[in-house]
Amino acid sequence: MHNSVMKAWLESSHLAGANATYVEDLYELYLSDPEQVSEEWKRVFDGLPVQPDVVEQPHSRVRDYFRRLAQETKHSSAQVSDPEVDAKQVKVLQLINAYRFRGHQAANLDPLGLWKRPTVDELEPAFHSLTEDDLDETFNVGSFAIGQESMTLRDLHKALQKTYCGSIGAEYMHMTNTAQKRWIQQRLESVVGQPSFDSEHKHTFLAELTAAEGLERYLGAKFPGAKRFSLEGGDALIPMTKELIRHAGSQGMREVVIGMAHRGRLNMLVNVLGKKPQDLFDEFAGKHDETWGTGDVKYHQGFSADFATPGGDVHLALAFNHLTLKSLTRLLLVQFVLVKTLRR
Structure with a gap:
């Protein structure tokens, strides 16, 4: 009896409270790339119970979020955002900029459909690490002059395609005068590239x-x-x-x-x-x-x-x-x- 208790204790001693930080660091490394941990630890983590439809997230990101939230609320009422959301927001702004720079390369300039052109990867959300799950998420559109501060990624992507990939290709980002570029952007993006004439x-x-x-x-x-x-x-x-x-x-x-x-x-x-x-x-x-x-x-x-x-x-x-x-x-x-x- 005594031997069985000692055996169980020895087999689980690595999970003692003093080793919690070390084990958690190993687990987060395992989540990012299972091949980065030793085979012994990989077997331990592989044996953990798994809940269906639940993706395990590193705890360090959550801790960092709440740590910054506590620091901010002590000194100001400023809202602290989730770093993962912030990262996706940056990707959305990069997508907008990609259409401004390269949207004309995918413009519909061939009414007969005879022109075979390679696709422009930068114009797809997936290129910017934005997934199907992100399409219904709402993001700030930055300087995209569509008349609203935020919209879903799905609607934003459609608006960008309509503005820069229609029957008019607009190439202007090479201009060095910022005021002139914004003048063109405002007039293109505010009407989604679709001027109306009576x-x-x-x-x-x-x-x-x-x-x-x-x-x-x-x-x-x-x-x-x-x-x-x-x-x-x-x-x-x-x-x-x-x-x-x-x-x-x-x-x-x-x-x-x-x-x-x-x-x-x-x-x-x-x-x-x-x-x-x-x-x-x-x-x-x-x-x-x-x-x-x-x-x-x-x-x-x-x-x-x-x-x-x-x-x-x-x-x-x-x-x-x-x-x-x-x-x-x-x-x-x-x-x-x-x-x-x-x-x-």
Whole structure:
């Protein structure tokens, strides 16, 4: 009898109270990686009773949480959060930032679905160690300008996909000016990348887009083989530019100066600045004045006109594309005379 009691005591002596801290440290090491403990201790921990659907958590994290909670409540009323929740919150903010940086790479830019692209792993919650169980948890959305401070991860992920992976890809995080980046973020994220236009605006955009495409089609059919630096593929430049000018005029802008290269320049001249199409066609047909020169000179010419906006007329000036040496010398001479005159 005495021997059996001593045997039982010896077999359980390692669980004595004096060894509690040591054993608990071993157990937490076992929870993180069972292979980190000796085979003898692994058999002991493997033999512990297991409750179904319950995941054992390290006690050190819980102790640290309550220790910090006690310290904070002594000196202030600030709320202390669970470190595990804090870690997931950081991951959620990293997910938001990933969409801002790389969302455009997964944007739906192929309406026919022919473009086979590799998936962007950073845009998936799993990449940031966020699990299916986290999808219905509520997190703070930080600077994501959606109009609310917190939302479930599931709804946040859908909002991010809608904002940055729709039919418009926004790439702007390379900009160094923080104010400019936040300006773009606020306007993209506040409407979840889905701007709303009334019927009148939509008809205006359609008419302007049709005019841009129609001019390119006509030039291609009427003057086949002629060098024309077509805008085809970038037709949206015309309604976009006109809307920018209309908005500028409503904000009090009175003059807009445009500088651009050859591609799309003729379309800009006709459909934005209002150059007569007949004059453009005459240039293609070679009916212009001999002093204009030859070749692609029609792409170099400047133009100016008034553009009607809801806030009043805006004067548009399309700068000359090329400057000859003679023109440059004349321009410098005029600037010199103006400077001398202002100094008097």
